[in-house]
Amino acid sequence: MPYPTNPADIIGAWVGAFLTLAIYSYILYKETRVYRLAEYIYVGIAFAVSLTISVQQIWNQIIVRILGGQYIYIIGVILGLMLLTLPFKSIRWISRYPVIFLMGLGFGVTIRGALTANIVGQIRGSITPPGATATMLDWFNFAWICLGTLLIISYFTFTVEHTGWYYYPTKLGRYILLLGLGAYYGNTVQFRMTMLAGRVQYLLQVFKIIPWP
């Protein structure tokens, strides 16, 4: 992708850079009309994009199939249209049907994933001992992961007071939890900074300070 050559794209690159700076003016200065302009333009275009994609999908995934004789696809349209009754006072209750259907499905999908991947899978992972060639460190890690997990779980109990002897495992669990979250935070910094650096690079490229890739 060389530096754009046709006028529309050159203007585009500069508009993009200007709006990027408009968004950053919120952070580097404060909320102004310049930021607000960028905000509303962005929300507008995001609507254009999401509405267009929605119509594209309705056409390609549903209408084409119905026209092709697969009439079962009409159910999705009916449920979708039921959702759109919300703004109309007298028939508003109809919109609850698709919502309640989606909710039930969401719970079903989440629970089945939770049981196998998050409960069974994770426990299986914790109790799998290191292989025959394991070093002392491997055994320490095994103990750390398995016992650490259990200590943190003990911290999450709701109906057992964290007092008496039970105070110690929960407290230790909390420390291990915080260690994990701290490590996670540190890890995230890398990604976030790369993103920001990428934007700085983009601005430098548009302003022709460094070459376009």
Added chain:
Amino acid sequence: MGMSVLRRPEVFMFISGLVMGLTLFGYFFNVPPVIDTVNWLQTFAVHISYFATWLGFLTAARIHITNIQRKTPGIWYFSIIMFIFALVPFFAALPEITKPSVTTMIYTWPFNWVYTPLGAALYATTGFYIFSAAYRAFRARSFEAAVLLIAGCLVMLGNAPIGELIWSQIPTINEWLQLTGQTPAMRALNITAALGVVYFGLRVVLGAEKRVITLGAGGG
């Protein structure tokens, strides 16, 4: 009057319970009709989500129209701008929706030069905020905060190649923290959240969760 039956909470409970039950049944048991039904339900759910975008637009449009009607100071002309940027590209793209991709410049230009760079710009704002949040939160106020701080700093030093130059053991510690040190936290959070969602789901479909299931009791 006959319609009021359709608004009873029990009906809603029954539907959500049935859908949830079918989904779970199809997951555990190899009964093809149930599995097929669940697949269809999932397809319809995706289809409903296309329409949900429109509900969102109607909801937002109502706010922006009110802004314009009432001439809300400092906002109303921006609401007009919002509508222009939403509707002009949309209607320009509309004739092309049957094609594999939209080619009109009125749609692709704002998509490529406004939507895309601004999305990236916003995502990147996290860089600024993660910086100042670390500055604020990573203070050794207590032993707990110190644990958070030290783990975070060691990982950060390990991620940047510069850490290796400061102390050759940093990558080893970094790797231990990521492969082992933080695993109990992620495991335990996953396990407990999984238990939580099962119980939350049961409470909702069994009607114990009053704030969800009284759907319908609020009147027409």
Added chain:
Amino acid sequence: MNQLFVEQILFTGRGSSLVILILLIAFFFIGLQLAKMGRPPKMRRLPALDAIDEAIGRCAEMGKPALFTPGITGGLYTEQGPQMVSSITILGYIAEGCAKYDVPLIIDMAAGDAIPLMDETLRLAYLKQGKPEKYDPKMINYYPGQSPMVTGILGHLQRLRPAAFFMLGGLYYESVVIGEAANMVGSMNIGGTVNTHQLPFIIATCDYVLIGEEFYAASTYLSKDPYQIATIAGEDWIKFILIALSLLGFILEPLGIKVISNFLRW
């Protein structure tokens, strides 16, 4: 014969999940039954939820609005759906408080299919406080996507300067952005999510947090209903069973006795 039928019909690798699910359901009802027999358990304090009233009181005192967001979350039918539902149940509680003290409430969200659920919950909350006329559907600000929602929240934060900011739901990258931006306008932040990848940020940017499972238990806690709390006790029992199971595995597996892992693989 019977054995064979089970093997044909039950997917391999999912048997242990099914046993756990059945246990969970059983404990759910046992907890409920015990509560009915007059032994309701007590739930430990969740400071984040106790702080909701304080936050709304702060808004009322300062004459400023409260801002709520469930984050991007995603559709109700996805794995993020239950978080949206939980978020909305907490919103119901917050809205009741706001209605009571006439605190303006603004909601920024991006999941279209949750709008009817939200609308209904808010309507009900205002009705409960005897102020149905105060409910305005225009409280719900929908944005077509995550980043547009972030611009909207950032704009609202500095334009309205809320005294309380709630971010409760399936948060993604927005958590650190909106949390820090809210800090800068001096609002009181209450956050909660199940998404582990955002927990460090809500801890860093919020005054009070709901972590993982606590987030799903929130509405039960807020309801103060002994029967609902009774079901939470079942959650704890299964935790102890899992802890025992893991400890047993921790001891037996290295000795080559693979009972537990074989069960889990079933």
Added chain:
Amino acid sequence: MGESQSIWVKLGAVDKRILYWILFISLAIPYIRPIGLPVSIAETSYALYNFIEKLGPNDVVVMAIEFGVSAWSECLPGFVAVSKHLVMRGVKIIYWCVGYTDCDLTMEAVMARIPQLKGPGQPAGPGDYKYGVDWVYMGYIAGGETTVAQLADDIRQVLRADKYGTPIDQIPLFQNVRNAKDIKIVIDSTTGDYGDYYVRQWRIRYGTAVAEIGIAMNYSTFMAYYQAGLAVGALKGIRGAAEYEKLIGQLGEATTSLDALNVSHLLVIIAIIMANLSYVMTRRRGGG
């Protein structure tokens, strides 16, 4: 003494906007004047490299673009490096995207960086990847995890045609590809939970290998899968990408971006040290 105390107090309560300006400006420096520091290679990057080394022209893999243009700086270099490696091995590639609507731009960017990938209708010389035979691009597919699950069950249930409208049954590459069992590995690059989705729906249900070219923060969640044997490898964001560029012997964008990473991490750590110094000093004096 009053003077020095006020410095510590100020240090602890710097206007954040000053921090933002410092960060914004210092990130520009490495792009204008690159520094270049050596990197060591992580186990998970090796693991993915070794897995792909064993693949050949009869294997079909899925490269899932589950990141938006907004995450190019973190995900794209790794995605390109792995794609290059697949092309070097002659492996057949299906590109698709369930996560982000702007994936067409990402695909264009990948094609611009790998000249061997020839678009539909473009002439393909020896060593080039002919569209439809050696690789194919399916475009954006809506629906999140549900769709990921359906794709695993039956690709044709979800997709009728590729991005350019060619029906799936007329694409040679899809002749023997029906569901997850026909795919050797899904290499997914995500900023969100898509790694989890592919593990849950493809690895657990069908046993298809899964690897992730993730953002750094997903790496740790994905590690749990790697250790549990549910994933064959992972690249850790831009750093993983730089490692992979080193492994395949083609240094590129990721290697340059690492400098910016160094600068920013150093800044964050300096800020944390400052904040802690200020905290300790003010507390010592304040507490008497």
